[in-house]
Amino acid sequence: MKRLLSGNEAVARGAWEAGCSVASGYPGTPSTEIMETFALYPNVYAEWAPNEKVGLDVAIGAAYAGKRAISTMKHVGLNVAADALFYVAMTGIEAGLVIVSADDPSMHSSQNEQDNRQYAKFSRIPCLDPSDSQDARDYAIAAFNLSEQFDTPVLLRLTTRVCHTSGAVEVSESQANLPEPGKYPRNPLKYVMIPANARQKHPVIEARIAEIAQFAENFELNRVEWRDTDLGIITGGIAYQYAREVFPSASILKLGMVYPLPKKLITDFAAKVKKVIVLEELDPFIEDQVRAIGVNLFLHSEHDSREYPMTKSIFPVFGELNPTIVRKAAKRAGLYNGEIQDSDWKVDVQLPPRPPTLCPGCPHRSSFYVLNKLKVPVNGDIGCxxxxxxxxxxxxxxxGCMGASIGVAHGASVAGDKERHVAVVGDSTFFHSGIAPLINVAYNKSNVITIIMDNRVTGMTGHQENPGTGKTLQNQETVSLDIQALVRACGITKVLTVEAYDVDLIEKTLRQWLKEDGPAVLITKEECALLPAARKRYISLEVTDQCNGCTVCFRIGCPAITKSAELDPKYNRPLAEIDAALCTGCEICAQVCPRDAILFRNQMISKAN
Amino acid sequence: MFSFPNLGINTPILNFLLVGVGGQGTILASNVLAELGLAFGHDVKKAEVHGMSQRGGSVISHVRWGEEVHSPIIAKGDVDILIAFEKLEALRFVDQLRPYGVIVINDHNITPVTVSSGNFIYPSDETIKEAIHEFTRRDYWVNGVKIAEELGNNKISNVVILGALCGLLNQDPESWFNLIAKKVPGKSLNINRAAFFQGISEIAKEH
Incomplete structure (x- = not known):
């Protein structure tokens, strides 16, 4: 029976069917649900690692120990894990190892849109690029087999649209029957990458990738779909779907494995069609390789090299594709004659945008309100x-990236910047890559003030457990890391933990520290307002008739506080109003109100009684 | 082919675009639609597009039913039925509709921070209606939040809207609700059922 699975769920399903039994990764949109789904399967071990590098080392360790293993991360996570990627590309493994990189074209929730297919070429490992959920399940299984057949890790590269699209998937109810692992390998020539061994290994992996390229000629994941031979499209990943949508009659060479490429298959395909183009998202990854083997790609005469750099002939190098973008680019190239719903079909009203904001009740809000008042330079980090x-x-x-805040602030400090710098980092990001830079602040004696916003969960990716929460991915009780003790152990002596909603205490503490010298760490602790326990405490606050529309509460940027239609009679400005459906009763607005015009929780409770 | 002559729909691929604000249950509604499509034997794709914020941001979900569905994303101007859980979002995405397409609108507004901070004005009901009528007259307004509130749970307006859609497409309510029942907590089954059927009768009133 077919099931409706997202690409992420399908990867987890495929990994389980392939007998993968160890998974380690770090949450990151759009990859997160792979681990969350995999963790629920029977007889598997799945964990959140503190960062992607640790996660990949763990998966490598399991694969060395003879168990099929998977490591998942978002594209930029592979930058963190790259050191591990490059050594395991050299050593190979005992049992299948699959590295999942979920790329984010259009940067729906990322700082860049790097194309991680490049990592496969860079590290000389094969890369599979599924185009829908069925592919995602099938390719996950194929990746494990490929990994063992060629003694190589395999990069399973996804994109946001594949990860977060659900489609019908044919699954198997049974798992691969795998042999029990043998004794842990004592094989230093293979697994100890001292220079002498590594020098031996490099030619081996070059030969391996050439061998896989040969294998790719008949690999079932690379296939030709013959239709009309006027136009032939070489494509892979999500772009395959747009090729089918926009060019229903074109012949297609679908590359399930986008590195290494099957030269003969490509040249044969190109020879049989009148015009041949490459349709892919982001970098000209396939296109460059296809050109390099001497295929003459169709190039239209009005090529605009500013929008479409010469390396990519027809389609844009930036952003996620969609049928409209593909149609427009194809039309300009003279490859598409249909109608396109264009931009004059649009609403003629100024629409208020709905930018992402801190949620109502967010415990981070108070610190930012204070920092805004203090007007200090703030070096931020990745998270809500x-x-x-x-x-x-x-x-x-x-x-810039995970863990950058503290190092960048330290850099300003040692450069002699006249202003005092504050670094802001969340609990999970601190565990991920904030500890080493904090050690650096203490060790190299700068005066950075760090605020660790501890909301007791990995928030932005949708509430994952982390070393501070006391729970594992598979819901086991575990130690809860003591951040204050850890900070002290890094060599920071000035440390204070406060309730994150306490506006006055945060302001008083920071003002005092700014007068003093030396590094300091303020831990603002309060559960994310969206966690179930926090939701139980919601009480909506109210604005009283003491409000005169002074606007101070609007400055905290809470979506629950709005300007009412009513005007203050004296100043003729809108009074504040609280949206009861959104307010959680965090009291930040009540604390900043200079006229005590917003009732606190206990006032609301006594009013109700 | 999907044929709904009273709605001007006759298409090999039926394209639903669901739009709302984070926290409104847009994703749950799109999950129901996708599962329904699969249960009816169609090929189905459902693509979620959401930004960084858990709450308060625009949430968009594309659901496509057909014999073979390729692109997860519906091209601009190809949406057959736009389901808007919030009025401003209805206006923001109405240009995705096919000419004379169908739009089901939850008559509810959620003020964006850009409005509460005084930088933008939330368009009036009149402006919204006029602008939508530039695109289509097949607009169906449902007071989902009011109905949900009267039933005692303002969070289930998404189920009212699903009921309205079921009524509009003249579908079998029980087969639709069976799927919804699988996606909502057991203790809230009755109230969801009431919400769903009230959605159906709301649409019957409009016809």
Whole structure:
């Protein structure tokens, strides 16, 4: 029977069917649900690692020990895990190892849209690129087999649209029957990458990738769909779907394995069609390789090299594709004659945008409100609290990658920047890659003030457990990391943990620390307001007739506080109003109100009684 | 072929676009539609598009039924039925509709922070209706939140809207509700059932 599975669920399903029994990864959109789904299958071990590098090392360790293993991450996570990727590409494995990279074309929730197919070429390992959920399940299984057949890790590269699209998937109810692992390998020539061994290994992996390219000629995941031979399209991944949608009559060479490529299959296909094009998202990854083997791709005369750099002949190098973008580019190239619903078909009303914001009741809000008042430079990090950049809080000056905040602030400090820098980092990001830079702050004696916003969960990716929560991915009780003790152990002596909603205490503490010298760490602790336990505490607050529309509460940027239609009679400005459906009763607005015009929780309770 | 002559729909692939604000149950509704398509024997694709915020941001879900569905994303101007759980979002995505396409609108507004901060104005009901009528007259308004509130749970307006859609497409309510029942907590089954059937009768009133 077919099941409706997202691409992520399908990868988890395929891995389970392939007999994969160890999984380690770090949450990251759009990859997160792979681990969450896999963790629920019987007889598997699945864990959240503190970061992708650790996750990949763990999966490698399991594969060395003879168990099929998978490691999952978002595209930028593979940057963190790249060191591990490159050594395991050299050593190979005992049992199948699949590395899942979920790329994010159009950067729906990422800082860049790097094309991780490049990592396969860079590290000399094969890369599979599924185009829908059925592929995702099938390719996951194929990846494990390929891994063992060629003694190589395999990159299973997904994109947001594949990860987050659900489709019908034919599954098997049984798992692969795998042999029990033998004794742990004592094979230093293969597994100890000292220079002498590594030098031996490099030619081996070059030969391996050439061998896989030969295998690719008849690999079932690479297939030709013959239709009309006027136009032939070489494609892979999600772009295959757009090829079918926009060019229903074209012949297609679908590359399930996008690295290494089957040269003969490609040249034979190109020879049999009148015009041949490559349709792929992001980098000209297939296109460059196809050109390199001497295929003459169709190039239209009005090629605009600003929008479409010369390396890519027809379709844009940036952003996610969709049928409209593909049609427009194809029309310009003279390959599409149909009608396109164009931009003059649009609403003629100014639409208020709905940018992402900190949620009502978010415990991060108070710190950003204070930082905004203090006007200090803030080096931010990756997580919900990146939204501190949004107006009216407007309090984040830099944000680059996971764990960058503290190091970048330290850099400003040692460069002699006249302003005192504050680094802002969340609990999970601190565990991921914030500890080493904090050690650096202490060791190299800068005066960075770090705020660790501990909301007791990995928030932005949708509430995953982490080393601070006391629970594992598979819902086991475990130790809960003591952040304050860890910070002290890093060599920071000035540490304070406060309730994250306590606006006054946060302001008082930071003002004091800014007058003093030396590094300091403020831990603002409060559960994410969307966690079930926090939801039970919701009480909606109210604005009283003391409000005169002074606007201070609007500056906290809470979606639950709106300007009412009623105007203050004296100042003729809109009064504040609280949306009862959104308010959680966090009291940040009540604390900042200079006229005590917003009732606190206990006032609401006594009013109700 | 999907044929709904009273709605001007006659297409080999039926394209639903569901839009709302994070926290409104847009994803649950699209899951129900996708599962329904599969249960009816169609090929189905459902694509979710959501940004960084858990709450308060635009949530978009594409659901396509057909014999063989390729692109998960519906091309601009190819949406047969737009289901909007919020009025401003209805206006934001109405240009995705096929000419004279169908739009089902939850008559409810959620003020974006850009409005509460005073930088933008939330368009009036009149403006919204006029702008939508530039695209289609097949607009069906349902007071989902009011109905849900009267039933005692303002979170289930998405189920009212699904009921309205079921009524509009003249489908078998029981087969639809059976699927919804699998997706909602057991203790709230009765209230969801009431919401769903009230959605159906709302649409009957409009006809």
């Amino acid at each position: 609290y990146t939204l501190g950049v949004a107006p009216p809080l407007s309090t984040t000056d830099t944000c």
